[in-house]
Amino acid sequence: MPLLPQGVTIANPESLFIGGRWVRAHSGRLIELVSPDTEQVVARVAEADEADMDAAVAAARDAFDNGPWQTTPPAERIATFRRMVTHLEGRVPELARAWSAQMGGLASFAGPMHAGGVAALHQIAGFAEAFAFVEQRPTHAAAAALIAHEPVGVVAAIAPWNGPFGIMANKVAYALLTGCTVIMKPSPETPLEAYIIAEAAEAAGIPAGVVNLVTGHREASDHLVCNEGIDKVSFTGSTLAGKRIATVCAGRMARCTLELGGKSAAILRDDFAIDHAAKLLTGTITLMSGQVCAMLSRVIVPRHRHDELAAAIATEMKQVRIGHSDDPTAQLGPVAMKRQLERIEGYIEEGRRTATLVSGGQRPSHLNVGYFIEPTLFANVDNSSRIAQEEIFGPVLSLIPADDEEDAIRLANSSAYGLNGSVLTHDAQAAYRIGRRIRTGGFGQNGLRMDFGLPFGGFKQSGIGREGGPEGLLPYLESKTMLLDGVPEAL
Structure with missing residues (x-):
């Protein structure tokens, strides 16, 4: 039987979620999760290596380039995402227990914190409902000018260990609602919440390859960021790691959102x-x-x-x-x-x-x-x-x-x-x-x-870009200007 904290039920903790399937890690290794309360091992999950990272990128790339998600009408994407959130609503007690077991967060705070985190996902869906993914603008250059906001592509979502559910879930939410595909790379100290998010995506019927999960240490994570199939990195963590990610992304003009340290x-x-x-x-x-x-x-x-x-x-x-x-x-x-x-x-x-x-x-x-x-x-x-x-x-x-x-x-x-x-x-x-x-x-x-229903991010070495609020949609989108000889029947 897999080792998990009491009250947490995850079907495949010793596997990765790639291309819509639960698969064994190429490395064959497991990551042990240690309780900060007792210093005892409370769970084990699969450890992804570089080959697993490449497999996840290939799955997400294929799902974006050839799958239906990016061309699905926004209203249908939002409805599917809301089914995913409904699944998560029923698992708030598990999310709370997982957080306390892995990070030592107080149980008295864990329940309200994670209930609020799930409720915020419905709010993000509301931002997407109100967003004009295609809008008409005045122009003198053509009969019609349209601005189409299109998904940026394959997103690597990298979350830290202190607020693993809320931070990862928000990244996944913005990626999915804008039509991107996503690879979740949680902290190796607190990966259980990402497993629950992956199970929620599976239960909601998110197409194969749109949501992927790989759990690994620093070297494999760096390999993920360096993979040229990644169009955008959304990272929350240390300024030191953020500088490395910014350097890698700059080398191929990949997009990045970095929420880093503070004092x-x-x-x-x-x-x-x-x-x-x-x-x-x-x-x-x-x-x-x-x-x-x-x-x-x-x-x-x-x-x-x-x-x-x-x-x-x-x-x-x-x-x-x-x-x-x-x-x-x-x-x-x-x-x-x-x-x-x-x-x-x-x-x-x-x-x-x-x-x-x-x-x-x-x-x-x-x-x-x-x-x-x-x-x-x-x-x-x-x-x-x-x-x-x-x-x-x-x-x-x-x-x-x-x-x-x-x-x-x-x-x-x-x-x-x-x-x-x-x-x-x-x-x-x-x-x-x-x-x-x-x-x-x-x-x-x-x-x-x-x-977090409002923009959140920093100046100076605290990061680049903003997450949260309607503004949180923009980093996951590219704007395309279209000058046409007439207005299409359906925008």
Whole structure:
């Protein structure tokens, strides 16, 4: 019997989904998935090698070039996709359990998170219903001008381990609704959600080769990106990997959408109470154990309020309940894997040398097994230091003192990243004024605010392009201008 987490039912975890069939991996190897709670193996899935990646590209290429999907009327594609979403609605409990088992996400959060993720897919279908895939424009060059928005082709969808379902499902949604074919390449640490998506596509009657699934490590994934049969790469992950993908795609003018790292700042204004700020910032940095690309991990605070805020956050952090993902009282679970824990600890050691450790910084004494770390606060952080400039991806918060509002804006923008930002203030006009000056793709008043029904992406090294909202359709489309001697009967 295949090894799977309790409550998760996947028919063929030790196979790949290529060309509409479940097939054994060419490598014959399996990937073991380790629980961050217990450090025990909880599942095994097939490991794809370079030959499997090529087979998946060939299947997706044939399905796009010769199959019916790209020429299927948008209304029919949308109806088929909605059947796929209906299948996923019935599997929300499995998706939630899979996420907790693989990543250690709190079970108390997993259910609402995945229910919301599935509901968002219906919203994306609504965007496609309202989109004009062919539109008429005025012209002086011909009797009629048409702009046809056509699918870009074969898409490699590469998702990270922190939000594996929502991120992958959104990529698949936009690809399918625009008429593309897609190859899912999930993170080797969290592939189970992609198996459920593949089963949903199969159950909905998506044509063979339109949706494919390959699970592999870095070398095989790089081989996938390098395959000339890939027309577009949609990638969410590290900036380092994103730069590699951008370089490869540039070599053949392939399209790419890159949602990469962040080191986002929250600016505290004088009208916002210290105790309120402390609760908000502590609750934010512990969300998903700090493993959120848009995380507010830098706090830029007026110098005269710095020490008071540091003391208040330390008090809040000491009250955070750390526990296993299935503990209903836990507010902070483990980080996703051993190497991530070791990475966080390395940054904490760096912070000890360059800033003031106010709270945390240790593995909790009551949890001897699992990848747990205390919520950690550094004060008097130099904005040019590594802990202020590099993405830690853990529950580590840095307080950076600023002389005034202009200095705070300068510090917020002094980063290679530009994904998200916030200002803590009760003045909406001030929030708008400051937000317009922060060089980020997203900005929220009073905390980490995200709505994936709206465009999401970053400036600078936080990526290229946008996902989410009606705008999320555009990166999966090519625009064709047609100048005709008359208007066709049916557009």
